[in-house]
Amino acid sequence: MSKLNVILVSGSRHTIPPNKNSPGVPRIIEALSKNDSASMSYKVLSKYEDNLDHKAYDRNKYLHIKPTPWNRFFENILHYVPLKIKKRIFGYSLEDRIVYYEGIKRFIKKEKPDVVITFMHFELFKKLCKAYPKAKHIYFFRSTDLKLRLGLKNIDFLLKNSSGFLANTRAPIDELKALSPNLNFPTQTIYNSVNLSDFSDKISDGLSKQYRKEFNLTSSDFIVGYAGRLSEEKSILELFEAVHYLNNKGLKIHLFIAGSIEIETTPNIHYYKEIIKFAEENLTDQVHFLGWLPNKELYEFYNAIDIGVLLSKYSEGNSMFLIESLSMGTPIIATSIGGNLEIITNGENGFLIEVENVKENLIEKLEMIANDKKHLNQMSINALNYIKQHHTIDIMVGKFNNFMQNFEA
Known part of the structure; x- marks a missing residue:
């Protein structure tokens, strides 16, 4: 039996494995990724940082969207595009985030994973669902007030396209179940934690x-x-x-x-x-x-x-x-x-x-x-x-x- 290929995608612009200045999310993603089993193999996709070149880590598990001449050129072009147009096309307007997320999208289409777990930004979750719909997509929501944060239109997208839902508090899961009493995918609260x-x-x-x-x-x-x-x-x-x-x-x-x-x-x-x-x-x-x-x-x-x-x-x-x-x-x-x-x-x-x-x-x-x-x-x-x-x-x-x-x- 072949292993399921699971990719954990960081929507925040912090590298994984974490460094000494990393906030909690990268450290949590790293902990969750260290659980390869007979049936599942985990990889992590995050943003590249220069100090990674001198760091010892598993380069087959922790993957990064590295800067390329094309990325730099694309980001320079985006600098001259009006904010409204960038937001209309991509759903967000920060140039480095656009370049990073487009790189993630290309990687997922190339890697063809069985399961994708997207942390943080919902626009990235939507992008990856559309880019590679064959995968099972799971969204990890890291806040409270689901309806206020996402809006009903995005929640409707979540209900139609997600295979699972994770959150770091109980409240958004309760809210999602109230909005959709016949919820047909698994949910789980994964709180922040410490070693x-x-x-x-x-x-x-x-x-x-x-x-x-x-x-x-x-x-x-x-x-x-x-x-x-x-x-x-x-x-x-x-x-x-x-x-x-x-x-x-x-x-x-x-x-x-x-x-x-x-x-x-x-x-x-x-x-x-x-x-x-x-x-x-x-x-x-x-x-x-x-x-x-x-x-x-x-x-x-x-x-x-x-x-x-x-x-x-x-x-x-x-x-x-x-x-x-x-x-x-x-x-x-x-x-x-x-x-x-x-x-x-x-x-x-x-x-x-x-x-x-x-x-x-x-x-x-x-x-x-x-x-x-x-x-x-x-x-x-x-x-x-x-x-x-x-x-x-x-x-x-x-x-x-x-x-x-x-x-x-």
Whole structure:
């Protein structure tokens, strides 16, 4: 019996195997791809990076759309095509994405795989379904609010052309089943996950003290941490205002903020200047901007903070910041939206607060937990235990392998 040829396609412009600066998705795709069996053989298709030439990896499994003279010429031509026309023809307008996706399409038509799993962008999923309809196509949706993100027209395309559906939260699967009660293809939630050896073995009071010392802070200082985009939707100003209010009440809280406006794709410069100004005027020695931190250094950050915050206002999928923080025994205060609701149990491994009252709820929770170290310590234990029971890579790979059994001959 011949093996099924399965290709995992990354719609994001990050290379796989991941490098030290890679976000969570490339690392998850790599983990899922390492599961060749008697019936299935996996390959991964992602964007090429120069550093791959000097990296040791399986070049038969990890394939890349490499730059060619034709690609460069095509991208230069696209630069002069109006945005509206590019979007009408391709469904998106970024030149490098167009070139990358067209390269993926040519590769799939040439490779003729049995199964294609497309991560991230739905326009790429549509393109590959049309380019090679003989394959079984599976879409891996990595957000919440399926109808809002895709629209009914695209959901209709999904229902007619997909052989399976994966998501990193339960919500979009529930939504899809509600829209199509007689759904005729398999679904599965594959949450973000961590390799506990990457994080949990580095939980250390000594490491925390060492990191804090760089900022003239001690183990008794209470530190709240956030890592991510410095945008309005993450409620950073509300966080600063809550800490300022508690400071005036006599409770001094320090903030570690990891992120860089310079690497954001759609930076809100006006908002960034607003939070910087507020910090300089009201929290001069309490807000510590750490800049962007590569993944390999985040464990030090998680070790150093007492509690993290994830205060998204509009949507939130299955945040790697959330999962990784919990895996280091760091509880999270999160807004009660999207994937946060599937991870945080209020009062056990963190707190859920309402979007409509972020500042007021933060003040209440921060004041309470800063003065109740016993509760904080128990939540820390609960956080790590939750990850061990629900979000290790082995657990998610097992779910993925069970899902893929639906496509065995």
